[in-house]
Amino acid sequence: MDSSTWLRVPDVHAFLARAGGFLRSRPALHTVPLTVCEGLRARGPQAYGDEAPVFGVLERGGEVRAAYFRTPPYRLIVTPLTPEEAGALASHLEAAGDPVPGVNADDATAAAFAEAWRARTREEPRLHERLRLYRLGELRWPDPAPEGRARVAEARDRGPVARWYAEFVRDIGGGGAQDPGAWADARIAERRVSLWETPDGVPVSMAALTLPVAGQIRVAHVYTPAGLRGRGYGGAATAHASRAALAEGAAEVLLFADLANPTSNGVYQRVGYRPVTDFAVYDLAGAADG
Known part of the structure; x- marks a missing residue:
């Protein structure tokens, strides 16, 4: 039986305390959550807008498996998910009444979440852009x-x-x-x-x-x-x-x-x-x- 659970986290400090180790385990793939959260921690919550950021984690067996955050009015940022996890996240966000203006994630995760959100709202998502992450050699x-x-x-x-x-x-x-x-x-x-x-x-x-x-x-x-x-x-x-x-x-x-x-x-x-x-x-x- 899958014991995975999506949980809301109150602020950037609690988010990093809970998910920091997970994010740091793959720093390149998690560069956006790491750098934005470091900006929030160092510059204050007003660094990315007037509204309070939203944070959450997926826990399985007491360990963080995935994470999301959003600094309104920007899009949702999500770490890699399976299609099932993406569907569960869509359900979690809808139940919380959270607006989701868009999603930014690796190709497979972004597509899976967009499809899960379409299935719930019956509205077609629109591809905004595709990006390639590069590392300096x-x-x-x-x-x-x-x-x-x-x-x-x-x-x-x-x-x-x-x-x-x-x-x-x-x-x-x-x-x-x-x-x-x-x-x-x-x-x-x-x-x-x-x-x-x-x-x-x-x-x-x-x-x-x-x-x-x-x-x-x-x-x-x-x-x-x-x-x-x-x-x-x-x-x-x-x-x-x-x-x-x-x-x-x-x-x-x-x-x-x-x-x-x-x-x-x-x-x-x-x-x-x-x-x-x-x-x-x-x-x-x-x-x-x-």
Whole structure:
């Protein structure tokens, strides 16, 4: 008899106390729960929005088998599940009256949960995007490298960093974004944004780093304004951020790329990133993007 039970957990501290060991057992596969929860722990619950985050775990025989969380208004994040576990999670969330605007998980889990939610709501899910998780192998500097240099963003860069964050979110079709100024302020203060600038000192691209947790750091929010693309700036900013992550002591440096964008996937592979696994993001019935 299956003794698995989905349980609600009250806050990020209780969630990490209960599920932290499980999440750290596979840090690459669990990079999103680890990095978002580290951000909540370090920056406070307001770091990802005004509403309280929601957390839960699947326990079997007293051990955590899987976990989920959601920082409203964003989509549900779920660790790998079997179809049966995905169905049980859908039932658990529906019984709790929780809104589920979408789901983000590895390909098989996301599809299984979307189908389980469709079976309960009779509404068709919509595939939002497919992502590939990459892990850095041997870092290779872009060759030829673009003219200019890399540096860490400073307070004087707040304007472009905030603007590029907002443009990045818009370009990926995201909604419910964090306040761009607050996002920039936090990451500039933590020295977690790499910029590539032209020889005359004009920033032209950025790549940010998540906080270190479980031996891994993820490169995120790689962005070059549309009119400046195709010149190698994004690859150079990514390489600089990746080198900074290694210098910080990361055992694994990770990033996600949209599979619909062959250019960015090619850039990341040329600087040394190798595929780990694929993820999928679905919007569910009546959901706003998040």
